[in-house]
Amino acid sequence: MKRMTKGWLALNKSSLVYDRVANGMGIVAEKTENLIHKLFYQWGLLVVIVGFLLGRAMILSELTPFVLPFLAAVFMIKRERAGVASISLLAGALLSYHGEFIFVLCAIIGYILIQKLVTKFFDDPVKLLPYTVFVTSISTRLLLVFIIDGSITNYALMMATVEAGLSFILTMIFMQSVPLVTSKKLQHPLRNEEIICLIILLASVMTGTVGWSFYEMSVEHVLARYLVLIFAFIGGAAIGSTVGVVTGLILSLASVASLYQMSLLAFAGLLGGLLKEGKKVGVALGLLVGTLLIGMYGDGAANITVTLLESLVAILIFMMTPKEMISKLARYIPGTTEYSKEQQQYLRKIRDVTAGKVEQFSTLFQTLSQSFQTGANVDPSLEDEERQFDYFLSQVTEKTCQTCFKKERCWVQNFSKTYDSMQNLMLETEKNGHVKDKVLQAEWKKYCIRPEKVIDTIKQEHSSYMVNQKLRKQVMESQKLVADQLLGVSRVMGDFAKEIQKEKQAFHNQEESILEALRSVGLEVGHVDVYSLEKGAVEIEMSVAFDEGHGQYEKVIAPMLSDLLSETLMVNSEERAVYPNGYSHVTFVSARRFVVETGVSHVAKGGAWISGDSYSTIDLGSGKHAIAISDGMGNGERAHFESNETLQLLQKILQSGIEETVAIKSVNSVLSIRNNDEMFSTLDLAMIDLHDAHAKFLKIGSIPSFIKRGSQVIKIEASNLPMGIIQEFDVEVVSEQLKPGDLLIMMSDGIFEAPKHVENKDAWMKRLINELTTQDPQEVADVILEKVIRSGRGAIEDDMTIVVSEIKSNTPKWASIPIYKQTRTMRKKAQ
Known part of the structure; x- marks a missing residue:
């Protein structure tokens, strides 16, 4: 036991030591990284190194076009580093092999002077x-030639012009690439032009190493191949071969003996990029193969051993390069996995920020709703009623008792009796409008010396008291309505924030399977994007060649997808020829289990043109379908305006996602506030869920609806006042489970109340519906309207509207087309 305890303690000590060492190494690594960043970016060491090498660089054996562009770019982008850049350029020129120190010195001085003149006389230097x-370049070069040779030859003029022209081009290139090496963190991904400019800058820097060698191996060759390895590993064959061509071209200009390097680097970049799936080993193998094949020809054949050793050294450095450094660079190269992750992370951050803002607004509206709800839900307590009554009595006594000489006897000596007596007078006045009780009146006359004045004052103040109480109640009702509306908005915004935060799942395998299956039967499909494979909520988008209106999306592609996913899909939307290649954008979604087919018949009072009734069928998305009838009070244009306005308001609020009851209360609030001439409207609303055929009925002042199910007729009714009469009311919701084949019959009061001779209109309407011999919604609507009009001997005494909807199981037009049975496991893989 003691041995086990000692062993356990020793193990704990060793783990603690390991953790401390690991933490210490992590701290050291972090400090080292911070020190490197401080040296290179804050202290300008990177500018010094680049400037020194560019100061040494030369092309065509006599031109130094890199000095002025680098100095100008640093001067414009990071002026505080201009002095360091100038000194490093001069140091590079002083220690170089080309002997152009005087030209570099004069060019720097000349640029500073000319730049000051340009800044002084021009707004945008x-x-x-x-x-x-x-x-600056051409004037400095020609001036030095003239001073040294005494004249300027055509050759000197030509070379000075070429050098100045190269400097002109390099200035524009360095203006894009210098920020990439002077900034600690890039602010955006690199464009293709910026990548090329960066490569040109790096290749130009490498020319500063011309003449450097160890064990007969040239430093510029090793660095060039290392650069090709890095970019071939990051960007693939395209980027690798491009980097090889650009780097080889600039090195061949610096040293004619290195002309074959352009072919070697380009070929090595191409092979390395093609073999990048083999990781670093594959890219290195590409460089070795390229070195062996190209190195056997031209000038490289004589020194194949040296060339091979240069490639091996470059590979060694490449293998030793930290993975983190390569990943950081890959984030800014379009097309790489790291770039995609960086973009997704950025989009996720933007999405989270947006969702956070929406959630903040949702919380704000919820808090406001609670504050309004708190005031609205406070019931008038006994203490509050006594306070209101005391305020009422103070108004009465101020006009009566304050000037009475018996005030002290009544309100000091007999306070309780006086208070109770006046309270009884008030209650009697509130009940009958005046003091009707003779006993109470006689007792008061015995007690008070001004009884009539007090009673009259109580009558006057009581009317004001009742008005205040009514206003107070209305304010509380308005607060509750506002609270409900704010709570509805809060819920909508909360749901919206959740939708924003939903990430698109990766369905790469499923997308490839669908693409392969569709292309295998000859369909021209560009791309496939799967957004959801959830049962009943499948959503797929794709680009397909335009079918000239033959309907192949609905007749061919949707049935194929239905077989692949074992679920019926249909075309949801189609945008023709939206892509540059003429392809169309098509969206496929899960077919709903039920559909609603609607028929409508209506007629205005007396056969007029304008009816006071309005109806609407609304597709709310997410598989919800709404049917509504509104009957404006009266007839004619004004009634039509009221009913139509009710439906328009309701449609907009429902489509925003607010709950049905809150939507109706909101519409009622608007109408009650707006109506000054007692124009009201009824509302009959049915909300049908097309996924399970569950229906909700909300009836505001409307007559019953009926459901015909075979030989059975079901009555749907609720009791609510018409909209706009009062500001606060409770919406009664009636639920009913519909079935395939059901007929939902909704009508206005003009239909239901038309037969004047009938006492039991419910039984009469049920019998009329039960005697129908057709199931077609339009025919049912026409038949009922005709029979109702005939029952009134052809007289149309009110606006009549009837809406009949049949609930049907959704049967697809086209059967599924079986292909690639093995791909039917896609949904299982996704789950």
Whole structure:
């Protein structure tokens, strides 16, 4: 036991030591990284190194076009580093092999002077920067030639012009690439142009290493191949071969003996990019194969051993390069996995920020709703009623008892009796409008010396008291309505925030399977995007060749997808020829289990043109379907305006996602506030869920609806006042489970109340519906309207509207087309 305890303690000590060492190494690594960043970016060491190498660089054996563009770019982008850049350029020129120190010194001085003149006389010196560099370069070079040789030959003029022209171009290139090496963190992904500019800058820097060698191996060759390895590993064959061509071209200009390097680097970049799936080993193998194949020809054949050793050294450095450094660079190269992750992370951050803002607004509206609800839900307590009564009595006594000489006897000596007596008078006045009780009146006359004045004052103040109480109640009702509306908005915004935060799942395998299956039968499909494979909520988008209106999306593609996913799909939307290649954008979604077919018949009072009734069928999305009838009070244009306005308001609020009851209360609030001439409207609303055929009925002042199910007729009714009469009311919701084949019959009061001779209109309407011999919704509506009009001997005494909807199981037009049975497991893989 003691041995086990000692062993356990030793193990704990060793783990603690390991954790401390690991933490210490992590801290050291972090401090080292921070120190490197401080050296290179804050202290400008990177500018010093680049400037030194560019100061040494030369092309065509006599031109130094890199000095002025680099100085100008640093001067414009990071002016505080201009002095360091100038010193490093001069140091590079002083220690170089080309002997152009005087030209570099004069060019730097000349650029500073000309740049000051340009800044003084022009508003935008950045646009003129290439021209400033061109003028400085050509004037400095020609001036030195004239001083040294005494004359300027055509050859000297030509070379000076070429050098100035290269400086002109390099200035524009360096203006894009210098920020990439002077900034600690790039602010955006690199465009293709910026990548090329960066490669040109790096290749130009490498030319500063011309002449450096160890064990007969050239430093510029090793660095160039290392650069090709890095970019081939990050960007693939396209980027790798491009980097090889650009780097080889610039190195061949710096040293004619390195002309074959362009072919070697380009071929190595191409092979390395093609073999990047083999990780670093594959890219390195590409460089070795390219070195062996190209190195056997031209000038490289004589030194194949040295060339191979240069490639091996470059591979060694490449293998030692930290993975984190390569990943950081890959984030800014379009097309790489790291770039995609960086973009997704950025989009996720934007999405989270947006969702957070929406949630904040949702919480704000919820808090406001609670504050209004708190005031609205406070019931008038006994203490509050006594306070209101005391305020009422103070108004009465101020006009009566304050000037009475018996005030002290009544309100000091006999306070309780006086208070109770006046309270009884008030209650009697509130009950009958005046003091009707003779006994109470006689007792008061015995007690008070001004009885009539007090009673009259109580009558006057009581009317004001009742008005205040009514206003107070209305304010509380309005607070509750506002609270409900704010709570509805809060819920909508909360749901919206959740939708924003939903991430698109990755269905790469399923997308490839669908694409392969569709293309295998000859369909021209560009791409497939699967957004959801959830049962009943499938959503797939794709680009397909335009079918000239033959309906192949509905007749061919949707049935194929239905077989692949074992679920019926249908075309939801189609945008023709939206892509540059003429392809159409088509969206496929899960077919709903039920559909609603609607028929409508209506007629205005007396056969007029304008009816006071309005109806609407609304597709609310998410598988919900609404049917509504509104009957404006009266007839004619004004009644039609009221009923139509009710439905328009309701449709907009429902489509925003607010709950049905809150939507109706909101519409009622608007109408009650707006109506000053007692124009009211009824509302009959049915909300049908097309996924399970469950229906909700909300009836505001409307007559019953009926459901015909075979030989059975079901009555749906609720009791609510018409909209706009009062500001606060409770919406009664009636639920009913519909079945396939059901007929939902909704009508206005003009239909239901038309037969004047009938006492039991419910039984009469049920018998009329039960005697129908057709199931077609339009025919049912026409037949009922005709029989109702005939029952009144052809007289149309009110606006009549009837809406008949049949609930049907959704049977697809086209059967599924079986293909690739093995792909039917896609949904299982996704789950």
